[in-house]
Amino acid sequence: MTAAIKIEGLSKFFRVGFWGRRVQAITDLSFEVRRGDLFGFLGPNGAGKTTTIKALMGLIFPSGGQAWILGKKAGEVGVRSRVGYLPESPYFYEYLKGLEFLDFYGSLFQIPKKVRVKKAEELLKLVNLEGAADLHLRKYSKGMLQRIGLAQALINDPELVILDEPMTGLDPIGRREIRDVMVRLRNEGKTVFFSTHILSDVEMICDQVGIVNKGKLITTGKLGELLNPRIEYYEISFSRLNPAELEGLKPWVTNTFQDGNLVHVTVPAEEHKDGIISRVQKAGGTIHSVIPHRESLEEYFLRQLNRSG
Amino acid sequence: MYKLFAIANNTFKETIRDRILYNILIFAVILIGFSYFLRKLDLLQDPRIVIDLSLACISIFGAIISIFIGIGLVYKEVEKRTIYTILSKPISRPFFLLGKYLGLLMTLLVNVAIMTLVMYLALAFTERGIDLGILRAVFLTYVELMLITMISLFFSCFTTTTLAAIFSLSFYVIGYVTDDLKILGAKSGSYLASQATGLLYQVLPNLNYFNIRGAIVHSLPISLEQILLSTAYGIFYIAIFYTLSIVIFSRKDFK
Numbered sequence: 001m002t003a004a005i006k007i008e009g010l011s012k013f014f015r016v017g018f019w020g021r022r023v024q025a026i027t028d029l030s031f032e033v034r035r036g037d038l039f040g041f042l043g044p045n046g047a048g049k050t051t052t053i054k055a056l057m058g059l060i061f062p063s064g065g066q067a068w069i070l071g072k073k074a075g076e077v078g079v080r081s082r083v084g085y086l087p088e089s090p091y092f093y094e095y096l097k098g099l100e101f102l103d104f105y106g107s108l109f110q111i112p113k114k115v116r117v118k119k120a121e122e123l124l125k126l127v128n129l130e131g132a133a134d135l136h137l138r139k140y141s142k143g144m145l146q147r148i149g150l151a152q153a154l155i156n157d158p159e160l161v162i163l164d165e166p167m168t169g170l171d172p173i174g175r176r177e178i179r180d181v182m183v184r185l186r187n188e189g190k191t192v193f194f195s196t197h198i199l200s201d202v203e204m205i206c207d208q209v210g211i212v213n214k215g216k217l218i219t220t221g222k223l224g225e226l227l228n229p230r231i232e233y234y235e236i237s238f239s240r241l242n243p244a245e246l247e248g249l250k251p252w253v254t255n256t257f258q259d260g261n262l263v264h265v266t267v268p269a270e271e272h273k274d275g276i277i278s279r280v281q282k283a284g285g286t287i288h289s290v291i292p293h294r295e296s297l298e299e300y301f302l303r304q305l306n307r308s309g
Numbered sequence: 310m311y312k313l314f315a316i317a318n319n320t321f322k323e324t325i326r327d328r329i330l331y332n333i334l335i336f337a338v339i340l341i342g343f344s345y346f347l348r349k350l351d352l353l354q355d356p357r358i359v360i361d362l363s364l365a366c367i368s369i370f371g372a373i374i375s376i377f378i379g380i381g382l383v384y385k386e387v388e389k390r391t392i393y394t395i396l397s398k399p400i401s402r403p404f405f406l407l408g409k410y411l412g413l414l415m416t417l418l419v420n421v422a423i424m425t426l427v428m429y430l431a432l433a434f435t436e437r438g439i440d441l442g443i444l445r446a447v448f449l450t451y452v453e454l455m456l457i458t459m460i461s462l463f464f465s466c467f468t469t470t471t472l473a474a475i476f477s478l479s480f481y482v483i484g485y486v487t488d489d490l491k492i493l494g495a496k497s498g499s500y501l502a503s504q505a506t507g508l509l510y511q512v513l514p515n516l517n518y519f520n521i522r523g524a525i526v527h528s529l530p531i532s533l534e535q536i537l538l539s540t541a542y543g544i545f546y547i548a549i550f551y552t553l554s555i556v557i558f559s560r561k562d563f564k
Contacts, residue, residue, distance in 0.1 A: 014564060057397045060562040080399045087393040093319065095326045107315035108398040152394060 002071035004160050004191035005033040005056065009065035012051055025051040026215040028065065033193055033208070035159075038186040040202035041195040042301065043212040049195040050088050052212070053164050057085050070160055081109055084153035088164040088195075090145065094138035098129060098148060101137060102155055109156045116155075123151040128177060143174040150181060161185055163194040167201055179205055203297045211304055218304045228295040234267045235293060236276060241285035249276060262288065312400060313408045320412025324378045325419070333377070334420055337370035338427050345431035356435035357526050363428035364446050364522040367421060371454045372481050374420055375413075379461025380473035382409050383558070392563060403555045406462065410551070413458050421451050445536060446525040452543040453519035457481055459547045463554045466561070483509075484516030514546045 010029040013022050026048040033039045043049050054060045056067055058075030072079035092101060099120055106116035124130050127147035132140065140148065146166065153161055163182070167175045175198075182192050183205050196202060202209055203223065210220040219226060233254075239261045246256070246263065252275070255266035267273050277287055295303075324330060344362035348354055383406070386392040395405060425447050429439055460480050464473035483490070487510050494506025518539045521531050 014562070054393075054563065057393075059393060059396060060564065061560070077399050077401045080397060083397070085394070085397040087390060087397075089390075090394065091390045092394070093323065093391055095323060096319075104315060104319055105394070105398065108312055108395070108400055110311050149394075156398075 001035055002068070003032040004035045004037070004070060005039075005193060006068040007031055007052070007056075007065070008067070010052065010055060010062050010067055011064035012048075012055060012060065013063050024215055026055075026212075029212070029215070029217050030065075031210050031217055031220045033191060035191050036186070036189055037207045038182060038192045038205055039194070040206035040209040041193060041212070042197065042199070042202060042209055043195070044197055044305065047212045048215040049212060050164055051215075053085075053162055053195060056162060057083075081156060082159045084156065084158035084161040086146075086149045086153040086161075086163045086166055089168065090149040092137050092145065092149070092152075094136065097134050097136055098124060098140075099133040101148065102151055105152045106155045111156070119155060119157075120151075123154055124148075126154075126181065127151045142169050143171065146170055146174070147177070150178065154185075158190065160191045160193065163192070165196055166194055167196055167198055175201065199297045199301055211301065213305050213308050216308065218308050223297065227297060227300050231270060231292040231294055232268075233293050234270070234273050235264055235289075235291045236267055236273070236280075237262055237264045237288040237290075238280045238285045239263065239288060241280055241283055245279070245283040245285070249279065252276060313404060313411065316395075316400070316405060316408025317411035317415060320382065320409050321415040324382075324413065324416040327378065329377055330374060330416070330420070333370055333374055334423065337366050337424055340370075341366050341424060341427045342431060344428075345434060348435065354435075356432060356437040359428070359431050359435060360437070360440075360443060361522070361526045363424070363431065364443070364450065364525070367424045367428070367447060368450050368453065368520075368522070370424065371417065371421055371450060372457050375417060375454045375458040376461050376474055376477045376481070378413055378416060379458045380465045380470050380477060382413065383462060383465040384468075384470050384473065387563060396563070402559045406466075406551070406554055406558055410459060410462055413462070414455060417454055417458060418451070421447065421454065442528075443525055445531060446522045449519040449521055449536060449539055452540050453516055456514060456516075456519075456543050456546050456550075459550045459554075463550045463557075466554050466558045480513070481516070484514055485520075487513055487515045488517060514542075518542050 008030050011027055012025045014025055015021065016023050029048070029052060041049055041052070051060065055062050056069055056074045058080070061075070067074035070079055070082055093104075096104060099117075102120035102123060103116055106120060111119065121130075121133070124133055127150055129144060129147055129151070132144060132148075137145065137148070146169065150163070150166060153163065166178050166182070170178065179201060182194065185192050186207075206223055208221065209223055209226065211218045241263065249265065250256075252267060252269070252272040253265040254268050255264075257264045265276070267276060273290070277290065280287060341363045344359045347362065348356065348358045351358055386395070396402065400408075425444070428443075433439055457477065457480070461473060461477040464476045468476070490506045491510040494503040497503060521535070521539075524531050
């Protein structure tokens, strides 16, 4: 089966300003998104995420390279009937009401009126906007606009959903709702591709990630494989240890932090962990917790960005 | 066809909810209604004043409406980024432009119809009565407005609303003086000037072809052939500007 998204050597530069200065937005980008995956497209602001997505949707024309969605060339009109797209900070026809708005987008897919209205009502329910069906979009809050934006991307029951920064500007509840919808779509067998710079969202739900910086792809793969599986350090918390004993632990710990009776220490080497635990216990101290720390996506992300300059 | 109608209908909704449109329309309607009273000032109380003024209003205010709604539409879609969601649906760019244009024509038709109705209302109280022959002038004015709308849409594809308004307005004005332009060039005695004005005369649409208002006012004969030829002339220019719009719009990057 062909990939949901395939990008090969994609480049795009824009001409800006009066003199047409050349600004490279993306350089020689290549990666694939398999069908059925929930793919997080990561990168700091200005990394080229939106440019890549717009090239996929045929809103901009690449300066070099090629892209395919669902086996068809990106920009082909026909394939768009199988794709849903939510642009970054979307603006919609504010003179339309919620239901009217979804109905209009449905009509662009030539969905029969009856089916369209039913689907629109279903989607309003999915994104928790049933109460706002008769409200003009100009009265919607930012979170509501984002949610109805997601609903319009799903009006044609797409195989592939492309979402550009779907969580930006939302409160924690709103973000969670969007996340839930994305997971649900994946579970229904759809491919979900979304860009973000909020790492925790990715960490929680993604099967695969791609990281871009300054228009170049840094890495792509399974989240579990990208992150270093090795335990980086242990955080041990204990209490009731006399100061002299605590001083004696210093050579093996990098960080000591006192919080009331509780002392937290950071132990970088695994072989020292057991020794410290037994020393604390022998001296009459009580161990409260031992927490192993693996590399988080944030640390990985920063490491990769630093490496790429 | 269905999608085309959906876009046209949405455009129609958008423009019809625009307040500027109502301001212009109300002003035009008042002026046309006023022509009835203006007639009373005339010694002969000639109803021709009503027709003359009304038709002029339809043309001028129609052009203002055409330009104002034409220039904003594509530009506004890009500026407000509503175009992203539309063009990511299975809609080709030429199709999108055509849908927008048809929507504008619907709005324009409603406006011209209202102005025409008010004119007939004023005329009903004069001895000329409801003279349906005047509709021929209204029809050609509408064709003229169709062309102006397309020209505005064309400019709206690649420039800001202010510049598009200036350019479109220039086209409207020049469209009425192309004959004079040619004469001016010929009289200037300069070869270069006469060639340049000659070229402009050939290339730019001559809006006088749509103007049979004088003949209608004075009840002069107008052949059907003349009306058909003028209509064909208008459609020809609309097709040219539509093609040019597609060429520009189809290559545009929506950054």
